[in-house]
Amino acid sequence: MNEELALLLTYDPGELSNGISAYVIEDGKQYDGKYVLDNLLDFTPSVSFELLPPVTKYISPTGKNDQYVVIEQKPTMLVVDDDLLIPVPWNYFLIHIDRFHNFKVCWLFRDDQLFIPDEPMGASWLTKRSFYQCGMDLNEYIKVNHIHSGRSFILSSMISGALSRGIVKHHFSPDNHGAIAYAQMVAVAEGGRRADPENLFQSLSTHTIQDTIDWGIVPDLDINHIHREAVKFASDAVPSLTEMILSGKTDRTEDK
């Protein structure tokens, strides 16, 4: 590793990217240093979604690392297998996107709309332990559904996908912890019958949206919690300036 590195950040009002370009000068060569700006000097939250879905509720400030997004849906009746209509209260997709663009999704319920970050958001079937177990690997979902790359597009597609049957179907597969726990909640609401995840949709279809709201939720996650997890992850992942320059540089000498 060289002991001395020089970094020039040039401010050019005419440049549309972000007004600043950065170059690393080392051994007479010039390297692109934008990586440094993106990862350290620009400490503010990074949003790489060019066009947010209109129902976006939260985006984590995690820079170029893992990202958390929360998307809101109004109470509605969802069409699922065999054209059954099932009721859902206010519901939220918590989407975790890692640095390699792997996706995981949790489905959270509320009995009213979310306005304040520390209001609980969750359902009795979703615990912190099962946070990831409830998630699905969206890479498969994306492959199967031929969704192209680009986070904004994927998020928009996910909403429509969820409203058709993609996410719902995966979430309620019989071996899914969330489905079993949710079935238990429905069973309790129905008078303590034994939970039957296999027939969950059938059972749910006999209820109304108001029923699902009246069942209430057990406080579990809130956006404060998600936010804290996200920023801890982001801050743990910060490399040193030298590491970033050496790992992120690309040779610009040939451009000249």
Add this chain to the structure above:
Amino acid sequence: VVRQIELKINNGLIDANLVNLETVKKTKVLTGLSEDQLRQYYQSKVLDSKPQIFPPAVRYISRDRTRLIWERPPGYQSINYSAAKQEKLSASSKSMNLFRIPVPWQVYFICFNEEYVINTMYMFFNNHPLTALNKSVGYAPLNNFYKDSKLCQAVYDRIPEANNLFQMLDNAYNMVWNSGFNEDLHECIDQAFAHNRSSDHPLFNGNIYKRRVEYYSHWASLDLDAIASASWPLAAKDVLQLANNYSHASNNIRVVQFLTDAQSA
């Protein structure tokens, strides 16, 4: 002014100068800051950040969270219009005319600071919801807007203080539609008429208004479908580019501020 920040890292210690390339004048920004200090400062900034939930229909928020685009669907707005300039308005409301006008998709762009004080605001019209940020948007041909569809400075100077994004957007929306329209500024209407290329636009084509009251009266007589489906004269080719243009003024200052704050932290 084109400026450079020179950063030198020697054995993990960072020195930095801010260089004005026109005067070749160098200003020392920091001396002997260790990389560990810089990293710790970065971490403290990230950990200090507060979670925010977004109001509905936010379509873009900049990385530094100082520029935001949001939109509203078509609907009706009741507006108060006075044919006089502000200084000639009497205290009574006799000179006010009330109109209920149909409004198409609206795209709002605002710049604000960390305390949610708005310093720039635009409103555009569209005949469809945003499908990408690099798409064109049209003039909002109302009084109180400059020729580029930017809201009159005097209006957003009166926008009340806000504590969060919800309040800020509520206040901004309220000021656009409910602060009253007068003849202090009519550039955007003039510009929209001048740029209208559509032969069948319900608001502009073939219509000559002797008085502005007639213009708003005609607008109020149109139905929502006609307004919502109309093509609006081009005001900005790329709304994201517009947003990016407003990032230039603060970026360099932010980097320098970050480094100097890290030194003193």
